[in-house]
Amino acid sequence: MNNAHGKVIKYGDNVDTDVIIPARYLNSSDPKELATHCMEDLDKDFLSKLEPGDIMVAEKNFGCGSSREHAPIAIKACGISCVIAETFARIFYRNAINIGLPIIECPEAVAGINDGDEVTVDFDSGIITNVTKGTSFKGQPFPEFMQKIIDAEGLVNYINAK
Amino acid sequence: MGMTMTQKILAAHANLASVEAGQLIEAKLDLVLGNDITSPVAIHEMDKMKVNGVFDKDKIALVPDHFVPNKDIKSAEHCKCVREFAKKNDITNYFEVGQMGIEHALLPEKGLTVAGDVIIGADSHTCTYGAVGAFSTGVGSTDMAAGMATGMAWFKVPSAIKFVLKNKPAKWVSGKDIILHIIGKIGVDGALYKSMEFTGDGIQYLTMDDRFTIANMAIEAGGKNGIFPVDDLCLEYIKEHSNRQPVIYEADADAIYDEVIEIDLSALRPTVAYPHLPENTKTIDEAVKDDLAIDQVVIGSCTNGRMDDLRIAASILKGKKVAEGMRLIVIPGTQKIYLDAMEEGLIRTFIEAGGVVSTPTCGPCLGGYMGILAENERCVSTTNRNFVGRMGHISSEIYLASPAVAAASAIAGKIADPETV
Numbered sequence: 001m002n003n004a005h006g007k008v009i010k011y012g013d014n015v016d017t018d019v020i021i022p023a024r025y026l027n028s029s030d031p032k033e034l035a036t037h038c039m040e041d042l043d044k045d046f047l048s049k050l051e052p053g054d055i056m057v058a059e060k061n062f063g064c065g066s067s068r069e070h071a072p073i074a075i076k077a078c079g080i081s082c083v084i085a086e087t088f089a090r091i092f093y094r095n096a097i098n099i100g101l102p103i104i105e106c107p108e109a110v111a112g113i114n115d116g117d118e119v120t121v122d123f124d125s126g127i128i129t130n131v132t133k134g135t136s137f138k139g140q141p142f143p144e145f146m147q148k149i150i151d152a153e154g155l156v157n158y159i160n161a162k
Numbered sequence: 163m164g165m166t167m168t169q170k171i172l173a174a175h176a177n178l179a180s181v182e183a184g185q186l187i188e189a190k191l192d193l194v195l196g197n198d199i200t201s202p203v204a205i206h207e208m209d210k211m212k213v214n215g216v217f218d219k220d221k222i223a224l225v226p227d228h229f230v231p232n233k234d235i236k237s238a239e240h241c242k243c244v245r246e247f248a249k250k251n252d253i254t255n256y257f258e259v260g261q262m263g264i265e266h267a268l269l270p271e272k273g274l275t276v277a278g279d280v281i282i283g284a285d286s287h288t289c290t291y292g293a294v295g296a297f298s299t300g301v302g303s304t305d306m307a308a309g310m311a312t313g314m315a316w317f318k319v320p321s322a323i324k325f326v327l328k329n330k331p332a333k334w335v336s337g338k339d340i341i342l343h344i345i346g347k348i349g350v351d352g353a354l355y356k357s358m359e360f361t362g363d364g365i366q367y368l369t370m371d372d373r374f375t376i377a378n379m380a381i382e383a384g385g386k387n388g389i390f391p392v393d394d395l396c397l398e399y400i401k402e403h404s405n406r407q408p409v410i411y412e413a414d415a416d417a418i419y420d421e422v423i424e425i426d427l428s429a430l431r432p433t434v435a436y437p438h439l440p441e442n443t444k445t446i447d448e449a450v451k452d453d454l455a456i457d458q459v460v461i462g463s464c465t466n467g468r469m470d471d472l473r474i475a476a477s478i479l480k481g482k483k484v485a486e487g488m489r490l491i492v493i494p495g496t497q498k499i500y501l502d503a504m505e506e507g508l509i510r511t512f513i514e515a516g517g518v519v520s521t522p523t524c525g526p527c528l529g530g531y532m533g534i535l536a537e538n539e540r541c542v543s544t545t546n547r548n549f550v551g552r553m554g555h556i557s558s559e560i561y562l563a564s565p566a567v568a569a570a571s572a573i574a575g576k577i578a579d580p581e582t583v
Contacts, residue, residue, distance in 0.1 A: 014350055014439060018549040023528040027229060027236035029203045041551040061351035061384060065547060066528070067286040069203055069302035090355050090386055091286055095302035145186045145316065155304050156210045159312065 003122050004081035004102060006053040010115040015042065015058050016065035017092065021074040029070065031077035038074040052079035055119050057110055059085065063092025069099060076101040082121050084128060084139070086110045097146055098155040104128065104139035112137060123150075164414030166322040167389055168357040171297040171411050175280045183321035183418070191221065192296075193274060194309040195283030197265055197524075198226035202243045203303035204284055208311055216251050217313035223255040223274055223283075224248050225265040228524040233531040263496025263522045266290035266378060266464035271496055273404025277392045278411055282306065282315050287464050287546065292377035292389035293370060294396055295410065299387045320386045322357035323348075324419040327364035329428035334446075334580045336474070337372030338466055338544065338564035341379040342433040344425065346443030354384035356420065359413060361391060364427040370399045371470035378465045379546055382440040434542075434577060435562035438550045446567060449577045454561075458541040459484075459572040460553075461565050462493025462520075463527045466544035469499055471565040476508040478569040478580055479515040485575025490517035491526060491533045517572070529553045535560075542571040 019042040021034055028034060039046035056075065062085035063071060072095045075083065083096070086107040096103045102123060109128040113119060117132040126139040142150060152158035165173065165180060173181040175189035196204055201224055216222055224244050229237035248256035255274060262268065266287050269275050277295030281288065284306035291298035301315070309315050325344065345352070358380045360373075368376070373390050380388025390396065392410045400408045432446035444452075461467075461475050472494060484490045492512045494500035500522065503509050509519050526533030527545040535541055535554030540561065543553070548560035561577060570578040 016547075016549045018528070018547065018552050022551055023199075023228075023530055026199045026528075026530075027234055027240065029206070029240070041556050061354065064350060064384065065286065065381075065549060067200065067284055067288075067300040067302050069200065069284075069304060072302075073203075087351065087354060089351070089384060091300050091302060091381075094305060098302060098304035098308075143186055143318075155308055156207055159308055160210075160212050 003120060004053065004055055005120045006055045006081055007051060008055050008057050008113055008115060008117045008119050009046065009050065010113065011042065011058040013059040014061045014064055017063055017068050017071040018065055020063065020071040021068065026068060026070055031073050034070050034074040035077035038078045047078065050079060053081045054079065055121065056080050056083045057113050058083070059110055060087050062088050064089035067091045069095045072096040072099050072101045084109055097149055100154040106137055106139040109137035109139065164416030164418060166357060166417045167359055167391065167411050167413040168297050168322060168387060169319055171278060171280060172317060172319055181319045183319055185319045186316060187319060188314050188316050189280050191282060191309050191313050191315055192279040193221055193223060193281040194306060195223045195225065195265060195269065195281065195285065195288060196306050197228050197285055198230060198237065198241050198244055199228045200284030200303045200306060202240045204306040204310065205243060205247045207304050207307035211307065211311050213311040216310045219252050220254045221313065222253050222310055223269055224253055225257050225262055225268060227262055227264050227522065228528065229530050230262065230523060231259050231521065261497065264464045264467055264524055267467055267495030267499065270294060270374070271403060271498060273406065276400050276404050276406045276408040277396065278409025282309050286381045287378050289380045289385065289387050290374055290378040290464060292380065292387050293373035294400055295390060295392035295408065297387055297389065300381060320355055320357045321420045322359050323353055324422045325358060325360050326422060326424045327360055327362040328424060328426050329364055330367045331427040331430060334432050334566050335427065335430045336564045336566065337368060337375035339430055339433040340427065341376045342435050342440065342443050342562060343430050345379065345383045345440045346433065348383055350382060350439050350441045351384040353380065355386055358383065358385045358388040360388065365390060365393065369470050370395060371468040374468065375465055382546055432564055432567050432579065434567060435548055437548050437559040440548060440562060446579045450579055453576060454540060455576050456542050456571050457539040458489040458491065458533060458535065459568050460491045460526050460533055460541060460543040460545060461568050462495065463524065463545040464495065465546040466565050467493055467495030467499065469502055471544065472499065472503045472508050475565040475569040476511040478566060478583060479573065480511050482515055482573050484516040484572045488572050488575055490515065490572045491520060492517050493520045494522060496522055526553055542568050542577060544568050
């Protein structure tokens with residue numbers, strides 16, 4: 001995996017999977033269709049302001065609630081390149097790794113990044129750079145085992161390679 | 163070094179003498195669960211794996227319950243996908259409409275979850291089976307696919323918070339009030355990545371249905387699992403429902419906990435969680451003062467759709483009518499609960515009170531169908547989440563409560579104390 005580089009769209013605490021992708025759309029599992037409803041109950045302007053490669057930043061407990069993998073799938077399919085949060089809810093964390101959506105826990109970065117800032121993330125080193133402000137932060141590295149799943153771009157490839 | 167109850171179960175399933183918090187392990191699975199929303203994604207992922215079918219056709223449970231009976235064509239296609247997969251792989255525990263129930267009410271009733279098991283389910287409320295002394299946790303569809311294919315899953319061994327439940331709860335205080343109180347106290351990420359291990363003399367006063375409700379909502383505090391010690395009541399329940407032999411694990415006396423929290427059950431009041439997080443709790447006494455008009459009441463779900471729940475709701479509604487304009491929706495958790503409730507006369511009570519009774523479904527809990535809320539409507543619900551838009555319009559509001567408070571509120575037309583109706 002390489003780098004992410006984009007403009008930041010920032011949210012607060014406890015962004016739950018119901019607002020990431022409401023259950024009324026879960027009669028579909030098509031990533032493209034799910035992407036058209038991503039975040040709509042929290043931020044109806046999300047898709048119109050989103051540019052491919054943008055980075056989502058959020059505070060505590062991102063992705064809490066339901067186990068729906070449709071949530072990271074929708075975020076990935078709409079073009080978000082990375083999610084940085086203070087903490088992630090555990091099922092979302094697993095799901096993101098398993099489907100190959102890059103995520104990083106880094107409370108310092110979340111505090112030091114504002115909505116609209118230009119940010120780069122180096123996935124190998126875990127370094128997050130706020131280009132707008134000229135500051136950088138070190139994200140939590142993944143344990144080796146998880147890094148292998150990430151390097152394989154998801155659990156399915158990892159199992160197939162075993 | 164001592165282990166928690168959860169750590170002991172995980173160590174045994176990873177063939178390790180001991181494990182400690184933070185360790186990454188691969189554990190053998192006793193059961194892999196999926197529903198009609200998560201299974202199609204898992205089946206699609208499994209198709210991409212180089213495997214020949216499932217690891218064990220007896221250790222997979224497929225329960226279409228979220229949007230069944232099929233709410234629309236797309237849901238019907240999802241259910242068809244699950245049905246065909248079950249047929250192709252000769253899955254023993256596939257539950258068609260007519261046999262199905264809400265998954266977490268159904269599986270313990272069918273004896274598929276027993277003490278000592280390691281269970282993953284592609285549904286966040288899979289943590290429910292901690293009530294029977296199993297380690298069970300929610301995962302996503304890809305983990306479900308890997309579990310179905312290999313019979314294994316990776317886990318980071320969790321640390322734990324020990325909750326010491328003390329004394330006997332008062333008359334109207336149920337498992338729902340206890341878990342809402344706990345979530346109110348520690349917050350929706352208060353147990354993030356951790357086990358919630360319940361102990362204490364207060365457990366003897368909790369029915370199995372109370373314990374299912376408490377374990378069910380561990381995820382609403384961010385917990386990886388919630389688990390109860392295996393006592394005589396639990397063993398009796400397992401014996402009544404299952405042919406499988408339970409394996410009893412107990413936490414070591416010197417087990418390490420991140421935190422120990424004592425809860426005096428006798429001091430608790432019926433508790434209501436206000437929009438839009440389960441941690442926004444108020445006691446019933448505070449809630450009644452808010453004098454909030456309610457449009458709809460839902461009694462059901464994997465959290466509170468069991469016999470105890472229907473019995474206490476019916477005891478309050480018996481001989482009474484719901485408030486004018488109130489929509490009361492009652493959803494028994496399984497076909498068996500539905501039948502038992504019918505035989506006990508509870509269904510008659512609900513209908514005579516002006517409620518409707520539905521076949522088992524998750525429907526309204528996640529805003530799927532069967533009770534969607536319009537703009538600015540308020541609902542008192544025995545379900546588990548009150549997030550923005552969870553049950554319908556983003557301006558609608560959900561107040562999470564026990565079946566007793568829900569029934570009382572249906573009669574009063576506003577949030578009400580069961581003692582006063």
